[in-house]
Amino acid sequence: MKKKINEKKERLKSFMKQKGFKSTKQRDIIANEFLKTGEHLTAEELYKRVSEGHKNIGFTTVYRTLKLLAESGLATERIFADHLTRYEPVSAEEHHDHLICLNCGAITEFENPKLERMQVKIASDFGFSIVDHKMEFYGYCRDCNKDA
Amino acid sequence: MKKKINEKKERLKSFMKQKGFKSTKQRDIIANEFLKTGEHLTAEELYKRVSEGHKNIGFTTVYRTLKLLAESGLATERIFADHLTRYEPVSAEEHHDHLICLNCGAITEFENPKLERMQVKIASDFGFSIVDHKMEFYGYCRDCNKDA
DNA sequence: AAGGAAATTGAAATTCAATTTCATTTAAGC
DNA sequence: GCTTAAATGAAATTGAATTTCAATTTCCTT
Numbered sequence: 001m002k003k004k005i006n007e008k009k010e011r012l013k014s015f016m017k018q019k020g021f022k023s024t025k026q027r028d029i030i031a032n033e034f035l036k037t038g039e040h041l042t043a044e045e046l047y048k049r050v051s052e053g054h055k056n057i058g059f060t061t062v063y064r065t066l067k068l069l070a071e072s073g074l075a076t077e078r079i080f081a082d083h084l085t086r087y088e089p090v091s092a093e094e095h096h097d098h099l100i101c102l103n104c105g106a107i108t109e110f111e112n113p114k115l116e117r118m119q120v121k122i123a124s125d126f127g128f129s130i131v132d133h134k135m136e137f138y139g140y141c142r143d144c145n146k147d148a
Numbered sequence: 149m150k151k152k153i154n155e156k157k158e159r160l161k162s163f164m165k166q167k168g169f170k171s172t173k174q175r176d177i178i179a180n181e182f183l184k185t186g187e188h189l190t191a192e193e194l195y196k197r198v199s200e201g202h203k204n205i206g207f208t209t210v211y212r213t214l215k216l217l218a219e220s221g222l223a224t225e226r227i228f229a230d231h232l233t234r235y236e237p238v239s240a241e242e243h244h245d246h247l248i249c250l251n252c253g254a255i256t257e258f259e260n261p262k263l264e265r266m267q268v269k270i271a272s273d274f275g276f277s278i279v280d281h282k283m284e285f286y287g288y289c290r291d292c293n294k295d296a
Numbered sequence: 297a298a299g300g301a302a303a304t305t306g307a308a309a310t311t312c313a314a315t316t317t318c319a320t321t322t323a324a325g326c
Numbered sequence: 327g328c329t330t331a332a333a334t335g336a337a338a339t340t341g342a343a344t345t346t347c348a349a350t351t352t353c354c355t356t
Contacts, residue, residue, distance in 0.1 A: 122263065128249075134286070137267065139276055139277045
């Protein structure tokens with residue numbers, strides 16, 4: 001797990017070098033916290049986490065670092081039904097989709113190759129070539145079903 | 149087709165009565181244009197259409213009428229990758245999904261019962277009960293593929 | 297049909313996340 | 327160490343979405 005994060009940090013470093021971007025303390029701290037956390041965070045949420053330990057890091061820098069991570073391919077921007085922009089570390093794994101609990105807000109990821117294949121087929125039947133897709137289920141998770 | 153629209157207008161009327169809302173010229177005109185158009189329109193777009201023939205109708209009223217239509221179950225709010233809120237008349241048909249062209253912006257609808265069933269099954273494997281779901285394909289449509 | 301309470305309208309103001317600006321600070325090649 | 331181009335962060339700006347409020351309209355009651 002730690003290995004993977006270091007791998008990603010290396011990838012970020014080389015991307016930045018190639019683009020002529022500088023490596024800074026702030027970016028290191030922010031990227032580290034983001035990759036470590038591995039959740040669907042808004043810039044605001046990541047800012048809160050980061051600034052707990054580092055009161056001198058500004059929101060703008062967190063925001064821009066997330067954009068940078070997205071540009072370098074280490075993060076993906078996602079917008080769910082609450083309209084907020086969230087960021088998620090990109091894994092080497094397959095494309096995945098999301099289950100979103102309307103009660104507790106938990107976001108669960110899943111992947112299903114069979115579903116993926118079906119999607120590609122449907123699209124091609126329309127003469128449509130897929131670049132990306134998005135699929136979200138909204139409902140109630142196991143825990144919240146239990147409580148009800 | 150015209151029948152369906154009238155049916156919907158009836159539905160709207162009874163919803164409004166029940167809720168104690170008043171029927172006005174503006175609402176009639178806006179709802180009519182919206183139901184007639186049947187596309188994925190933003191409030192801004194619908195406002196432009198409506199105000200061509202009725203220069204005295206304000207944007208706010210269009211906006212509020214769309215919200216009202218959504219409340220009454222005659223429209224659905226949708227947000228695609230451009231982050232704008234669009235409204236779409238609700239049809240009696242099955243749930244449907246969207247193909248969105250990254251070049252020309254065309255939004256094509258499709259439905260696939262087999263896919264739906266698969267989705268329900270996947271969700272239930274996670275102990276998840278689905279209330280709603282959203283699926284969007286981003287890519288290039290037949291026409292734009294041709295041009296390239 | 298007139299009166300009046302309550303809802304509607306629409307221009308303007310406000311909100312709020314997202315993004316940009318700009319003066320100051322910092323990183324990294326020479 | 328010096329230089330300069332990029333990075334930082336507080337504050338300002340943007341733009342869609344939403345709310346406010348005075349004037350208007352609907353519709354219920356008489």
